[in-house]
Amino acid sequence: xxxxxxxxxxxxxxxxxxxxxxxxxxxxxxxxxxxxxxxxxxxxxxxxxxxxxxxxxxxxxxxxxxxxxxxxxxxxxxxxxxxxxxxxxxxxxxxxxxxxxxxxxxxxxxxxxxxxxxxxxxxxxxxxxxxxxxxxxxxxxxxxxxxxxxxxxxx
Numbered sequence: 001x002x003x004x005x006x007x008x009x010x011x012x013x014x015x016x017x018x019x020x021x022x023x024x025x026x027x028x029x030x031x032x033x034x035x036x037x038x039x040x041x042x043x044x045x046x047x048x049x050x051x052x053x054x055x056x057x058x059x060x061x062x063x064x065x066x067x068x069x070x071x072x073x074x075x076x077x078x079x080x081x082x083x084x085x086x087x088x089x090x091x092x093x094x095x096x097x098x099x100x101x102x103x104x105x106x107x108x109x110x111x112x113x114x115x116x117x118x119x120x121x122x123x124x125x126x127x128x129x130x131x132x133x134x135x136x137x138x139x140x141x142x143x144x145x146x147x148x149x150x151x152x153x154x155x
Contacts, residue, residue, distance in 0.1 A: 083133060083149055090145035092137035100130040 084097050137145070 079152075080131075082152065083131070086148045087133060087135060087145050090137070090148065091141040092135040092145055095134040095136065096132070097134075098132045 080097065080099055084094060087094055087097075
């Protein structure tokens with residue numbers, strides 16, 4: 001009987017002594033798994049950044065073309081002048097060259113006490129500006145002029 005009670009007491013004491021260690025081991029195993037997942041995600045992000053840098057390096061010399069095609073502000077006068085000169089050089093006799101009302105800038109008033117700031121953008125909802133060129137010339141001259149206008153980078 002004393003042997004059985006001693007064994008039971010021994011088992012209870014071993015469980016109580018080993019329980020914190022077993023809990024700590026299982027917690028640490030869970031943390032190791034989480035750290036592995038985080039490490040994998042960071043590796044994926046590093047790979048993505050590396051790929052993006054390689055792509056940027058491959059197109060870096062084309063960025064000035066993008067700046068030219070998508071300028072920071074709308075230079076309507078220059079565009080009208082270019083179209084007019086291309087049409088004249090193409091042999092087209094220009095009768096009229098009109099552009100609908102062009103938004104110069106969108107003035108944003110945030111606080112009456114502060115000064116307004118200008119943004120060189122078209123107002124919200126405007127997706128284009130009507131541009132009309134009336135002239136006369138041969139079919140070949142008109143076709144060449146339209147092809148030249150289509151080749152403008154900022155259109």
